[in-house]
Amino acid sequence: MKKSLLKKVFGLSVAAFMMLTSVGCGSGSDDKESSYSAESDDSLQKVLDSGKFILGLDATFKPMGYTDENDEIVGFDIDVAEEVCSRMGVELVKQPINWDTKEQDLNVGKIDCIWNGMSVNPGRAEEMNLSEPYMKNSMVFVVGASSEAKGMEDLKGKTIAVQNGSTAQEILESCDIAGDITVQAMATNVEALQQLDLAIVDAVFLDSVVANYEIQTSGKDYVVLPDGLEEEEYAIGFRKNDQKLRDEVQKILSEMKADGKLGEISTKWFGSDITTVK
Amino acid sequence: MSGKEILDVTLILLEYLVPTLKLFFFTLLFSIPLGMVVALLKMCKFKPVSWLTNIYILIMRGTPLMLQIIAIYYAIPYLKISENLPVFLKNILDGIDIQGDAFMFRAVLTAFVLNYAAYFAEIFRGGIESIPKGQYEASEALGFTKIQTFFHIILPQVIKRIVPASSNEVVILVKDTSLANIVAYAEITLKAKQQMQIYSSLTPLFIAGAFYFVISMVMTVVFTFIEKKLNYYR
Numbered sequence: 001m002k003k004s005l006l007k008k009v010f011g012l013s014v015a016a017f018m019m020l021t022s023v024g025c026g027s028g029s030d031d032k033e034s035s036y037s038a039e040s041d042d043s044l045q046k047v048l049d050s051g052k053f054i055l056g057l058d059a060t061f062k063p064m065g066y067t068d069e070n071d072e073i074v075g076f077d078i079d080v081a082e083e084v085c086s087r088m089g090v091e092l093v094k095q096p097i098n099w100d101t102k103e104q105d106l107n108v109g110k111i112d113c114i115w116n117g118m119s120v121n122p123g124r125a126e127e128m129n130l131s132e133p134y135m136k137n138s139m140v141f142v143v144g145a146s147s148e149a150k151g152m153e154d155l156k157g158k159t160i161a162v163q164n165g166s167t168a169q170e171i172l173e174s175c176d177i178a179g180d181i182t183v184q185a186m187a188t189n190v191e192a193l194q195q196l197d198l199a200i201v202d203a204v205f206l207d208s209v210v211a212n213y214e215i216q217t218s219g220k221d222y223v224v225l226p227d228g229l230e231e232e233e234y235a236i237g238f239r240k241n242d243q244k245l246r247d248e249v250q251k252i253l254s255e256m257k258a259d260g261k262l263g264e265i266s267t268k269w270f271g272s273d274i275t276t277v278k
Numbered sequence: 279m280s281g282k283e284i285l286d287v288t289l290i291l292l293e294y295l296v297p298t299l300k301l302f303f304f305t306l307l308f309s310i311p312l313g314m315v316v317a318l319l320k321m322c323k324f325k326p327v328s329w330l331t332n333i334y335i336l337i338m339r340g341t342p343l344m345l346q347i348i349a350i351y352y353a354i355p356y357l358k359i360s361e362n363l364p365v366f367l368k369n370i371l372d373g374i375d376i377q378g379d380a381f382m383f384r385a386v387l388t389a390f391v392l393n394y395a396a397y398f399a400e401i402f403r404g405g406i407e408s409i410p411k412g413q414y415e416a417s418e419a420l421g422f423t424k425i426q427t428f429f430h431i432i433l434p435q436v437i438k439r440i441v442p443a444s445s446n447e448v449v450i451l452v453k454d455t456s457l458a459n460i461v462a463y464a465e466i467t468l469k470a471k472q473q474m475q476i477y478s479s480l481t482p483l484f485i486a487g488a489f490y491f492v493i494s495m496v497m498t499v500v501f502t503f504i505e506k507k508l509n510y511y512r
Contacts, residue, residue: 054377059462060475067472069283071290095377096462096472101348108355110376188471190478218478 043242047112053090055081056111058099060188063213063269064117064234067096076269077115080134083261084252100165103127106239113249114237117209119167121232129240131250133233134277139168140208144196145221149203152227156180158202161192171230172205189214196222209270233276253277279481287473287482291466291489298465299493301383301455305390306448312391313398320403331399338396344457347389351461354385386458390451397447405440406432438508445501452493456486466490 047053057065057073065075073094085092097105102114106128118124120133141160143149149158156177162169164185172183184201186192192204193214204211208224215222238246254277256262263273279287320331338346355376357363363371375381409432417427459468470486 060472062475066475067469069286069473069476071293071469071472096464096468098460098462101352101461104352104355108352108359108376110355188475190474191480193478194480214478220478 041241041244043112043239043245044248045244047090047245048088051090052093053081053085053088054093054095054110054112055115056095056097056102056105056113057116058102059094059096059116061117062210064209065094065115076265077117079265079268080253080256080262081115083256083265084249087252087255088248102237106237109239112238112242112245117207117234118237119207119232120235121167121170124237127240128237129242129246131236131238131246131253132277133235134253135209135234135275136231137234138208138231139171139205140211141203141205141225142193142196142211142215142222143203143225144199145223147202147223149225151225152177155203155225158182159184159200160203160205161186161195161201162205163187163189163192166206167232168205168207171232193220193222213270279477279479283477284481284485287470287477287485290473291469291482291485294464294466294469295489297383297463298455298489301387301390301458301463301465302451302493304387305394305451305455308387308391309394309398312395314402316395316399317402317406320399321406335396335399338393339400343389343393343454344460346393347386347457347460350389350392351382351385354381382461382463386461386463390454390458394447394451398444401440401443401447402436404443405436408439409435441501441505441508445498445505448497448501449494452497453490456490 055078057077059065059067059073061075063075065073065077068074073096078092078094082092095105095111097111099116105111106114114128117135117137119137120130124130141149141152141155149155157180159182160172161184162172164187169183169185172178172181184192184195186195189204189206189210192201192206195201196204197220203225211222211224214220215224236246236249238249253262257275257277262275262277266273266275316331316335319327320335322328322331354371354374357367358371358374358376413431414427417431422431455465456467458465459471462468466486466489467483470482473482474480
């Protein structure tokens with residue numbers, strides 16, 4: 001008992017120390033990182049050596065990467081990543097993470113990439129080494145079938161639900177009608193749609209990819225308003241230094257586009273090839 | 279959701295009852311003894327020790343457990359990638375595999391143990407201080423040493439008095455284990471949240487709620503039994 005107590009006390013002091021230092025070193029090390037990228041980049045070799053490519057995902061983003069009825073992680077992104085890994089000759093490890101702390105998980109090396117329908121925004125482009133965008137997405141308003149709203153203008157004075165921390169939230173809060181609407185930030189898109197069902201909110205603002213898939217599979221009679229906002233794109237996020245790993249994945253994606261494999265996977269999930277890889 | 283779907287979700291959640299219970303029992307196993315030690319340290323006559331313990335309790339009770347889980351979980355990985363570490367520390371850290379499930383469990387467990395020890399410490403301290411001074415004087419008069427007094431006279435009474443307050447903490451802990459989903463520790467709540475997406479329904483969360491309810495009920499029954507057993511000398 002005494003020994004484990006000592007460990008605890010030690011652990012506590014280490015933990016307290018770390019809480020202080022982790023804040024400190026987070027801000028200072030940024031400029032150092034970019035300077036030694038090219039020569040000491042062993043990111044690809046590391047993955048090949050370990051035989052594992054660890055993909056971080058939220059595991060709740062249907063249809064890109066989510067947990068299915070049998071508790072298996074599946075989705076469009078997962079199918080593509082499986083194919084990329086088999087061409088690289090490594091095993092794909094699907095690591096569920098909390099979406100709110102994805103940058104931390106990536107930086108500390110818990111995962112090798114973030115690949116879960118992640119929208120490109122300036123902050124993420126700054127923080128990570130992003131792949132070329134592989135799919136286009138727009139943000140749309142979804143309303144109930146009985147709603148009188150026919151366009152964005154009709155939503156003035158209404159309450160609109162959005163996923164908390166998503167790019168949809170950023171866009172909605174800075175759009176033209178932002179001053180006239182009430183934004184309700186929900187943890188997930190499902191909860192947001194649930195609120196729409198219960199008429200707690202008047203509309204939900206979310207990714208068109210998700211909205212269309214949701215309407216197609218749930219059989220609920222939602223209506224997507226015609227005027228969406230802001231086209232955006234999905235990309236894969238790598239660590240700032242991991243240039244070689246990023247380039248390798250990008251190269252394989254292009255090959256897959258060329259030989260039709262990517263189109264095949266896209267057709268399986270979306271009915272047609274909607275990828276934008278070159 | 280149809281009956282079959284509800285059954286499917288229930289079966290998946292049942293699988294993840296194991297990690298939830300594992301976290302629950304290990305937290306109790308470590309935090310109760312640690313809480314006892316912290317209680318004694320807080321009552322230490324050497325003031326600096328008492329103050330330090332006070333600061334520890336203040337931090338643990340004064341910040342959200344969710345934040346503590348995140349802080350402890352990311353502390354070691356961040357240390358690992360920081361530069362200019364002393365060599366011995368680097369060697370220790372290199373031995374830790376931050377990608378493994380074992381690391382996640384230990385990090386989460388550490389946060390829970392440290393947090394709950396602080397709460398238990400206050401309960402234990404209250405129990406110890408509720409024993410009248412006269413008993414110490416009497417046992418001294420009878421020739422007991424200080425250690426004998428504590429273990430044979432004070433502690434048995436303290437245990438009786440702290441059971442109701444402790445049962446409170448234990449039942450809260452059952453539900454607090456759900457906070458571990460913040461670092462994607464695979465337990466009932468995380469799985470329920472994932473299943474929610476598939477069925478586009480809130481039902482999985484309610485099923486998870488039923489699981490917590492059942493565990494809490496079992497713990498309540500256990501504590502009622504313990505209280506009855508300890509109800510002597512009345």
